Amino acid sequence: MKIVVCVNHVPDTATRVNISSDQKTIDLERVVFVVNPYDEFAIEEALKTKEAVGGEVIAISLGKVVNKETLRKGLAMGIDEAVLLKTDEQLDTLAVAKALAEEIKSQNAELVFMGKQSVDYDNAVMGQLVAAILGYNIVANATSFNLSGNNIIAEREIEGGKETIATMLPAVITAQKGLNEPRYASLKGIMGAKKKVIEEKEVQIIDNFVNVIEMKKPPRKAPGKIVGVDASAVPELVRLLKEEAKVI
Amino acid sequence: MANKFLIYVEQRDGNIKKSSFEALKKGSELAKLLNAKIEAVVIGNEIGNLEDIGGYGVNKVTHLKNAELTNYSVSAYSELFIKFAEEINADLILLANTLMGKDIAPALAVKLNCGLVVDCTELEVNNVNIIATKPVYAGKALTLVETNTPKSIFTLRPNVFTAGQSSAMKAEVIVQNIDTVNLSNNVTKVVKTEGKLDVSEADIIVSGGRGLKAAENFGMIEELAAQLGAATGASRAAVDAGWRPHSDQVGQTGKTVSPNLYIAVAISGAIQHLAGMQSSKFIVAINKDKDAPIFGVADYGIAGDAFEVIPALIEELKK
Numbered sequence: 359m360k361i362v363v364c365v366n367h368v369p370d371t372a373t374r375v376n377i378s379s380d381q382k383t384i385d386l387e388r389v390v391f392v393v394n395p396y397d398e399f400a401i402e403e404a405l406k407t408k409e410a411v412g413g414e415v416i417a418i419s420l421g422k423v424v425n426k427e428t429l430r431k432g433l434a435m436g437i438d439e440a441v442l443l444k445t446d447e448q449l450d451t452l453a454v455a456k457a458l459a460e461e462i463k464s465q466n467a468e469l470v471f472m473g474k475q476s477v478d479y480d481n482a483v484m485g486q487l488v489a490a491i492l493g494y495n496i497v498a499n500a501t502s503f504n505l506s507g508n509n510i511i512a513e514r515e516i517e518g519g520k521e522t523i524a525t526m527l528p529a530v531i532t533a534q535k536g537l538n539e540p541r542y543a544s545l546k547g548i549m550g551a552k553k554k555v556i557e558e559k560e561v562q563i564i565d566n567f568v569n570v571i572e573m574k575k576p577p578r579k580a581p582g583k584i585v586g587v588d589a590s591a592v593p594e595l596v597r598l599l600k601e602e603a604k605v606i
Numbered sequence: 607m608a609n610k611f612l613i614y615v616e617q618r619d620g621n622i623k624k625s626s627f628e629a630l631k632k633g634s635e636l637a638k639l640l641n642a643k644i645e646a647v648v649i650g651n652e653i654g655n656l657e658d659i660g661g662y663g664v665n666k667v668t669h670l671k672n673a674e675l676t677n678y679s680v681s682a683y684s685e686l687f688i689k690f691a692e693e694i695n696a697d698l699i700l701l702a703n704t705l706m707g708k709d710i711a712p713a714l715a716v717k718l719n720c721g722l723v724v725d726c727t728e729l730e731v732n733n734v735n736i737i738a739t740k741p742v743y744a745g746k747a748l749t750l751v752e753t754n755t756p757k758s759i760f761t762l763r764p765n766v767f768t769a770g771q772s773s774a775m776k777a778e779v780i781v782q783n784i785d786t787v788n789l790s791n792n793v794t795k796v797v798k799t800e801g802k803l804d805v806s807e808a809d810i811i812v813s814g815g816r817g818l819k820a821a822e823n824f825g826m827i828e829e830l831a832a833q834l835g836a837a838t839g840a841s842r843a844a845v846d847a848g849w850r851p852h853s854d855q856v857g858q859t860g861k862t863v864s865p866n867l868y869i870a871v872a873i874s875g876a877i878q879h880l881a882g883m884q885s886s887k888f889i890v891a892i893n894k895d896k897d898a899p900i901f902g903v904a905d906y907g908i909a910g911d912a913f914e915v916i917p918a919l920i921e922e923l924k925k
């Protein structure tokens with residue numbers, strides 16, 4: 359079976375964000391990029407599935423040439439092939455979804471994994487969009503995944519609980535933390551990944567459905583009040599919460 | 607310019623979600639400004655008090671009903687939602703940014719081939735367009751965006767928009783019985799975490815961090831939360847240590863929350879954590895280290911030992 363895993367190259371979560379001079383994107387200077395954390399779970403699940411049922415795993419990433427670093431990490435973990443959908447444009451979510459779906463279709467993949475959310479734009483809807491475009495089943499936010507023949511049993515986290523879902527291939531699964539423990543790349547894997555050729559394809563879709571007017575920093579909060587340094591400050595804190603903030 | 611608003615009303619177990627009341631209220635305000643028509647749709651089986659949504663300014667709701675819709679199913683709900691939105695030719699659709707909202711809004715966006723903006727924290731009318739504020743990088747930056755398609759879909763972050771007090775107005779409820787339900791994605795079991803409020807939906811959150819030193823010390827966090835009717839949260843450090851489940855994690859690789867009150871206990875305030883909770887309306891920090899970054903975003907702080915302050919706080923609240 360052909361399995362696709364979609365991966366994104368994102369600023370490390372410890373990054374301080376500054377706005378670039380265009381007022382529409384972040385300043386990339388001194389920003390450390392990493393594999394989107396949730397995509398690591400997606401890679402692991404794709405590899406585990408391949409180990410169980412056979413086939414091959416193809417990683418796809420859409421973005422600039424630097425996204426190859428993330429693809430190479432996937433190759434080092436054991437992914438068979440990698441494709442960069444190259445664009446320097448800032449595409450909106452639906453435009454990205456269309457480009458990914460087109461590539462998944464041309465790869466003829468029946469099963470697609472990706473992180474439940476990319477920690478840059480935090481939309482958490484890419485899997486759902488891709489599934490809708492392809493007409494595939496979707497399990498978003500999965501914390502467990504079992505494939506038997508064409509049948510999928512998965513669990514996903516919802517607000518205040520979890521759901522067990524029965525569905526079938528073809529499907530898109532988006533990975534939540536807890537799905538698995540991502541493996542480390544072996545030295546052999548890292549060496550092998552260096553030699554692999556990452557296929558590059560230019561993204562044709564350039565129509566955006568959403569325009570960014572401006573990007574800005576959130577308003578800074580006024581400094582708060584240190585009420586005290588020990589338990590004796592508790593009555594005053596409770597008074598402030600009741601009378602000033604009126605939140606309890 | 608939008609002429610026909612559609613608000614998706616989300617129910618679980620037959621109860622309407624608070625975040626849907628927020629969407630109804632915001633939708634009715636925007637529709638009034640744009641002089642547009644507005645109605646609501648709800649999908650499920652037995653649903654209580656549907657006429658009450660009139661109290662939030664929307665006076666017509668269609669209930670798409672079938673016994674097989676008791677449990678949520680993405681395939682069934684998406685299909686019905688899309689069909690309804692197309693039938694009434696809705697051009698501005700609002701949903702709460704919940705797991706369900708994030709499942710079905712994208713399906714509709716694909717069908718309508720239209721702009722989708724999720725997790726909005728503000729929607730404003732500028733002339734005839736709607737400008738949405740959408741946090742990115744877990745709230746480290748905000749974007750102002752607009753769609754450039756005739757139809758648009760926005761999902762609203764829960765707890766940010768206020769539903770306020772409902773009026774006594776009642777909505778007209780139209781029940782449409784559905785014949786066939788697409789269960790290609792079938793929820794076979796729903797397990798609720800017993801007696802536990804989810805951080806993404808709570809008005810008050812009490813979160814604990816690394817400074818609590820051990821899983822058992824979250825007992826006092828739970829006790830304080832119970833006293834306040836709050837949900838319990840945790841920092842990444844506490845989750846990575848295995849003291850708390852990931853569903854409790856607040857921050858960039860956990861949940862982004864905006865409660866009325868966020869109490870951070872023994873959390874130093876790593877940038878990933880601050881990103882996930884800094885949009886809370888009031889923040890209280892309790893931490894031994896007076897230089898901890900958490901005090902930089904806190905409205906009120908006690909720079910003292912959580913192991914002394916929290917039991918005292920529980921006692922004070924019992925008074």
